[in-house]
Amino acid sequence: MTTVAGPPALGAIAARLERLPHSRWHVKVRFLIGAVTFFEAFDQLLTASALPVLTKQWHLTTGQATFVVTAGSIGMLLGALAAGWMGDRIGRVRTVALGVAVTALGSLAVALSNGIEVFSLFRFVQGLGIGGVVPVAATYINEIARSDRRGRFVLLYEMIFPAGLAAASLVAVWVVPHLGWRIMFVLGALPVLLAATLRRQVAESPRWLLARGRTEEAEEVIARIEAEVVRSTGEPLPAPSPSAVAEERAQGRLRELFTGRYLRRTAVVSALWFVAYYVNHGISTWLPSLYTKYFGLDLTTALVYTLLSNVTGLLGTLVVALLIDRVGRRPALTAALGGTAVTLGALALAGVTSGLQVAVFASCTTFFLYAVNAGLYLYSPELYPTHNRAKGAAFGGLWNRLGVILGPVTVGAILGAGGSLTTVFAQLAAVAVVGTAVALFAVETKGRTLEELNS
Numbered sequence: 377m378t379t380v381a382g383p384p385a386l387g388a389i390a391a392r393l394e395r396l397p398h399s400r401w402h403v404k405v406r407f408l409i410g411a412v413t414f415f416e417a418f419d420q421l422l423t424a425s426a427l428p429v430l431t432k433q434w435h436l437t438t439g440q441a442t443f444v445v446t447a448g449s450i451g452m453l454l455g456a457l458a459a460g461w462m463g464d465r466i467g468r469v470r471t472v473a474l475g476v477a478v479t480a481l482g483s484l485a486v487a488l489s490n491g492i493e494v495f496s497l498f499r500f501v502q503g504l505g506i507g508g509v510v511p512v513a514a515t516y517i518n519e520i521a522r523s524d525r526r527g528r529f530v531l532l533y534e535m536i537f538p539a540g541l542a543a544a545s546l547v548a549v550w551v552v553p554h555l556g557w558r559i560m561f562v563l564g565a566l567p568v569l570l571a572a573t574l575r576r577q578v579a580e581s582p583r584w585l586l587a588r589g590r591t592e593e594a595e596e597v598i599a600r601i602e603a604e605v606v607r608s609t610g611e612p613l614p615a616p617s618p619s620a621v622a623e624e625r626a627q628g629r630l631r632e633l634f635t636g637r638y639l640r641r642t643a644v645v646s647a648l649w650f651v652a653y654y655v656n657h658g659i660s661t662w663l664p665s666l667y668t669k670y671f672g673l674d675l676t677t678a679l680v681y682t683l684l685s686n687v688t689g690l691l692g693t694l695v696v697a698l699l700i701d702r703v704g705r706r707p708a709l710t711a712a713l714g715g716t717a718v719t720l721g722a723l724a725l726a727g728v729t730s731g732l733q734v735a736v737f738a739s740c741t742t743f744f745l746y747a748v749n750a751g752l753y754l755y756s757p758e759l760y761p762t763h764n765r766a767k768g769a770a771f772g773g774l775w776n777r778l779g780v781i782l783g784p785v786t787v788g789a790i791l792g793a794g795g796s797l798t799t800v801f802a803q804l805a806a807v808a809v810v811g812t813a814v815a816l817f818a819v820e821t822k823g824r825t826l827e828e829l830n831s
Contacts, residue, residue: 389582390827391616392598394522400608401601402529405520408570408578409513410536412476415567416509417540419483419502422564423448424661424682425548426557428668428675434492442788445661446781447496451503453777459508460770464763468516468581471766472509473574479505480568487561502564510537511756511773515766518757519581523825527705527754531697534750538693542686549679583826587762633760633768641759642771644818645752648709649776651811652748655716655804658783659738659745660685662791670797671731681735688739689746696747704822705755710815712751715744717812720805728797737801748811752776758821761830 396402423445431441455475463471482502489495514530521529544560551559579601585594602613633642663685667678692712700708723737752772760768783804790800821829 452507455507463766
C-alpha cells in the first residue's frame with residue numbers, strides 16, 4: 377500500500393483519497409449516511425401528509441395550516457445555520473449524529489401532541505435536526521468522493537432523499553387513513569437508533585481532521601480507510617497522483633464566504649437554493665390539501681397523486697446523477713430550472729381544471745425540481761474550502777429554508793385571499809424563470825478536486 381511520507385498536507389490527503397477505487401468501504405459509508413438522509417427526508421414530508429386530516433380534526437383555518445407548515449421550516453432554517461458552524465467546528469459525523477437524534481426525538485414528541493400549539497413547537501424542534509443533518513451529510517459525502525466521479529457518486533447517494541419523500545407519501549397512503557397521522561410521526565422517530573451507530577461505523581472526514589490541525593488523527597483515518605479498501609478489492613493501491621495535490625488558501629472565517637471569488641459563488645448558489653425550494657415547497661406542501669379541498673378528491677387519491685410526484689422526482693434525480701459528470705453542473709442546473717419554468721407556465725396557461733391535470737403537471741415539475749435540488753447538494757460543498765465547507769453548504773441551506781418558508785406562505789396567502797390556482801402556478805413559473813437566468817452565472821466545477829477549486 378502506497379502512502380505519503382512525512383506530515384501530510386491537505387493536498388496530499390486529497391491525493392490519497394483521489395486514488396481510492398470504488399469499494400465496499402464506499403458502499404458502507406454511503407449506505408449509513410444514506411439511511412440517515414432517507415429518514416430526514418421521510419420526516420420532512422410528514423406534515424404535508426398529515427395536514428388534510430389535521431385541518432379537519434383541529435378545524436384549522438388556512439392561516440393556521442400555514443403556521444403548522446412554517447414552524448418546521450423555521451426550525452430547519454435555524455438548524456442549517458447552527459449545523460454549518462458545528463460541522464466545521466466539531467466534525468461532520470458528530471454533527472450529523474446529533475441532528476439525527478434531535479429529529480427523531482422531535483418526531484416522537486409531535487406524535488404525542490394534543491393541539492396545534494404543541495404540534496408546531498415540536499415540529500420546530502424536529503426541523504432543527506432536519507435542517508442541520510442534510511447539508512452536513514452532503515458535505516461529508518463530497519469530501520470522500522473522487523473528483524472524476526464526484527457528481528455521480530454524490531447524486532446516487534442523494535437519490536435516497538427523494539426516495540425518503542416517496543416513502544413518506546407511500547406509507548401515508550395506507551397509514552394515515554387507517555392508523556392515523558400520529559403513527560407517521562412515530563415511524564419518523566426510528567432513526568434515533570442510527571445516531572449511536574453512525575459515529576462507531578463512519579470515520580470522520582480526513583480532510584476535515586487535517587484542516588483542524590488534527591494531523592495524527594487524519595493520518596490514522598486515511599490509513600485505516602486505505603487498509604479497508606485494499607482488503608475489499610484484494611489489490612494494492614496505486615501511487616497518489618502529483619497532479620491531484622493542491623493546497624487551499626483559507627482561514628475558515630465566515631466573512632470569507634462573502635469576499636473575493638467566493639462572493640459570486642455564494643450569491644449564485646444562494647439564489648438557486650431559494651428558487652428551487654420556494655417552487656418545490658410552494659407546490660408539494662399544499663398538493664394533498666389542494667386535491668381534497670379544491671377538487672373534492674378523497675384522501676387516498678390525494679396521497680396517491682402526491683406519491684406520483686415524488687416518484688417522478690426520484691427519476692429526475694437518477695437522470696441528473698447519470699449525466700452531470702458529462703454535461704457539467706451549470707448546464708444541468710440551467711436545463712432543469714428551465715424545464716421547471718416551462719412546465720409550470722404550461723399549466724398556468726392551460727388553466728387549472730382538474731386534480732388529475734394538476735397531478736400530471738406537478739409530476740413533470742418535480743422531475744426537474746428534484747434534479748435541481750440534488751444537484752445543489754453536490755454543487756454547494758464544491759464551491760468552498762475545507763475550513764468553510766460545512767458553513768458554505770449550510771448557508772445555502774439557509775436560503776433553501778427561506779424558500780421553504782416563503783413558498784408555502786405565498787401560496788397560502790394567494791389562496792386565503794381568494795386567488796385562483798392559475799395565479800398560484802403562474803407566480804411559481806415566474807420565480808423559476810429567474811432561477812434559470814441566475815444559473816447561467818454558476819461557476820463550473822466538473823472534474824476538479826475540491827482543493828483545486830479552492831487553491
